[in-house]
Amino acid sequence: MANKAAESISREEFFYGHKACAGCGGSLAVRAALKVLGPNAVSVLPAGCMSAVGFNFPQLCFSNNSIISTFAGTASMLTGVEAGLRARGYKDFTAVGFAGDGGTADIGIQALSGAIDRNDNIIYICYDNEAYMNTGIQKSGLTPFGAKTTTTPAGSNIHGNIRPKKNMFEIAAAHDIPYAATASVGYLADFIKKVQKASQIQGTKYIHVIAPCPTGWGVAPDATVDIAKEVVDCGLWYLAEYENGSFKLNHKPKEFTDVAAYLKKQGRFKHLTDEDIQIITASRDKKWEFIHKNFEL
Amino acid sequence: MSRKFLSGNEAFAEGIRLARPQVISAYPITPQTIVVERLSEMVEDGSLSAEYVHVESEHSALSCAIGASAAGARAFTATSSQGLLYMAECLYYAAGGRFPIVMMNADRSTALPWNIYGDQRDSLSQLDSGWIQSYAENAQEALDLALMSYKIAEDKRVQTPYMANLDGFVLTHTYETVEIPTHEQADKFLPPYETDNRIDFESPKNMAFSAGPDTNYIFKYKEHKGILAAAEVITETEKEFAEIFGRHYTGLTENYRTEDAEYIIVTLGSIAGLCRETADKLREQGVKAGVVRIRYMRPFPNKEIADVLKNVKAYAVLEKDISFGNEGTVFTNVNSALKKAGVDVKGYNFIGGLGGRNISAGDIENICTSIAKGTESVNFIGIGGEDNGK
Numbered sequence A: 001m002a003n004k005a006a007e008s009i010s011r012e013e014f015f016y017g018h019k020a021c022a023g024c025g026g027s028l029a030v031r032a033a034l035k036v037l038g039p040n041a042v043s044v045l046p047a048g049c050m051s052a053v054g055f056n057f058p059q060l061c062f063s064n065n066s067i068i069s070t071f072a073g074t075a076s077m078l079t080g081v082e083a084g085l086r087a088r089g090y091k092d093f094t095a096v097g098f099a100g101d102g103g104t105a106d107i108g109i110q111a112l113s114g115a116i117d118r119n120d121n122i123i124y125i126c127y128d129n130e131a132y133m134n135t136g137i138q139k140s141g142l143t144p145f146g147a148k149t150t151t152t153p154a155g156s157n158i159h160g161n162i163r164p165k166k167n168m169f170e171i172a173a174a175h176d177i178p179y180a181a182t183a184s185v186g187y188l189a190d191f192i193k194k195v196q197k198a199s200q201i202q203g204t205k206y207i208h209v210i211a212p213c214p215t216g217w218g219v220a221p222d223a224t225v226d227i228a229k230e231v232v233d234c235g236l237w238y239l240a241e242y243e244n245g246s247f248k249l250n251h252k253p254k255e256f257t258d259v260a261a262y263l264k265k266q267g268r269f270k271h272l273t274d275e276d277i278q279i280i281t282a283s284r285d286k287k288w289e290f291i292h293k294n295f296e297l
Numbered sequence B: 001m002s003r004k005f006l007s008g009n010e011a012f013a014e015g016i017r018l019a020r021p022q023v024i025s026a027y028p029i030t031p032q033t034i035v036v037e038r039l040s041e042m043v044e045d046g047s048l049s050a051e052y053v054h055v056e057s058e059h060s061a062l063s064c065a066i067g068a069s070a071a072g073a074r075a076f077t078a079t080s081s082q083g084l085l086y087m088a089e090c091l092y093y094a095a096g097g098r099f100p101i102v103m104m105n106a107d108r109s110t111a112l113p114w115n116i117y118g119d120q121r122d123s124l125s126q127l128d129s130g131w132i133q134s135y136a137e138n139a140q141e142a143l144d145l146a147l148m149s150y151k152i153a154e155d156k157r158v159q160t161p162y163m164a165n166l167d168g169f170v171l172t173h174t175y176e177t178v179e180i181p182t183h184e185q186a187d188k189f190l191p192p193y194e195t196d197n198r199i200d201f202e203s204p205k206n207m208a209f210s211a212g213p214d215t216n217y218i219f220k221y222k223e224h225k226g227i228l229a230a231a232e233v234i235t236e237t238e239k240e241f242a243e244i245f246g247r248h249y250t251g252l253t254e255n256y257r258t259e260d261a262e263y264i265i266v267t268l269g270s271i272a273g274l275c276r277e278t279a280d281k282l283r284e285q286g287v288k289a290g291v292v293r294i295r296y297m298r299p300f301p302n303k304e305i306a307d308v309l310k311n312v313k314a315y316a317v318l319e320k321d322i323s324f325g326n327e328g329t330v331f332t333n334v335n336s337a338l339k340k341a342g343v344d345v346k347g348y349n350f351i352g353g354l355g356g357r358n359i360s361a362g363d364i365e366n367i368c369t370s371i372a373k374g375t376e377s378v379n380f381i382g383i384g385g386e387d388n389g390k
């Protein structure tokens, strides 16, 4: 199923000539999703890296209809676009949002929650690079425990971010949304399949895709896909869906790869002690206990 | 044409029904609430065919309206006070993107201290956001402005969002007999929304983009020209309105007994009626008083104001707002108009009605007497030499 979707994906580019850094995971997610959704996608992008690199007049990089929203207004603008096009008699289109982790889990969560509550017929894709990248790598509500950012410096007092990542996937699911999913640009075929599935479901769809940022994470530009795969393989991220009231795990690593190895590859985790890594590993194990108990396979 | 006994809010809702918006985003706040309630009833009973969106905040209300306008649909929302301030980010956004959304604002005081009553600090604090701003005096004008607002905002020369202000409670909740045009008349007056500034599947667009220092300023200049162009479009629209509906309006300002006036009160909104009554009374006593009601704060009636004030002995600006640390915002604007026109007349500022406090006929009479004698340049009605305002 997954492979078939990947094979049938359009060769057409809808996000072309943008100014994202080399190896940007966010731009990879946007590019792949638009290939699935095609020319009738209307994309809404809030302030954040993807709007900053794609919409610099006169260098406009989307070949589908696209619009920048306010930072907090991704979901509410999607609502308006969807309602407006429907009022004008259009049926064959997809209103899709691409918002960063900050734009989704922090400032934009109210509008997202409102849209899910109304069950507006939109797809909301959060590309999660785990910090406010566009403003220079500050902590967001989705920055993982331990990560060094420009507002959570790794000194002897603070030692990086001290709070765990908000669970946006389960927050979206808790609204009893018709469809929610997690994904990673390291498992692109799975992401593509989920975008395709979302496009066929009526109501609000939420997809949360891990999209590494070489600039903010401190990895090489050609390491994006590998590191996005590794975060799933070491169990710190998981591929799952929520549909019809239940959770489903899409991918079960037989054995987790080494958490320490994943962390140590990245500049943002360089300062972590063995004790920190133990805390992270323990919280991973706790999460997986929960997953085994509550998710179907 | 029918007649009904309606509050300002209800009259405005009737005007909006006649304008046939396609998307309405609604969030309640006193004293605006009734307008969104009436519109929901109209959608429910089928007399208005629109997508009615229950948004979760004012920021989303305007954000949703922007999305709808970008989709090419006619959009409406309404707010007041803290709600207007909460959506401030989106006000600038709608104006810069040239989305001709119409919004009703029920003028209300802003916190702190919390207060739900009418003053005009909310909308006047947003004069620079790039919206057209009208101030209605009564329920009939509110209805008529609702209908005219779309025609003005959507005109290709203008393409600017329109904020229709109604004084909280004094106008939003006071009942008057109002004439309601028929849908046939309204449709003849206001054609469906047509715009190029919209999502287009034949030729896709990137909208609401970034523009760096070299081009940004050109977009801002065009935005300014758009709002200036509204002055002429307002006059044209009112002429057409009079032909169809038989009611006449007077552009950016409305003058009362100003031809030979020696003393003029410049004001805006629903207090103008009391000012006119007071002028009549003073005239009986031999004082040549007149009133100028500002109907539009943006575009600002620079020329109209200079023309009418150039021959007076003194004028007063009576307003329900303050730009803290300076003076009333309307006073600043009026003085600037006179300075540009080379008019050198004594002007005085009277600030009152903040937080809904009453301004009486006696207060207005006192304004005229004190400007004849000469007074402080900025005066606070009902606060003597001391801070006795309680």
Ligand SMILES: Cc1ncc(C[n+]2csc(CCOP(=O)(O)OP(=O)(O)O)c2C)c(N)n1
Pocket (backbone or CB within 6 Å): A026, A047, A048, A049, A050, A071, A072, A099, A100, A101, A102, A103, A104, A129, A131, A132, A133, A134, A135, A140, B089
């Ligand atoms: C109301 C508002 N506050 C702050 C900003 C500044 N700002 C622009 S982008 C951004 C960070 C975006 O972070 P995220 O949503 O995680 O996306 P990313 O940049 O990582 O792609 C911030 C804080 C803004 N544009 N608007």
Ligand code: SF4
Pocket (backbone or CB within 6 Å): A019, A020, A021, A022, A023, A024, A025, A026, A027, A049, A053, A129, A133, A134, A212, A213, A214, A215, A216
């Ligand atoms: S900073 Fe990160 S998220 Fe932003 S464009 Fe560069 S790689 Fe992409």
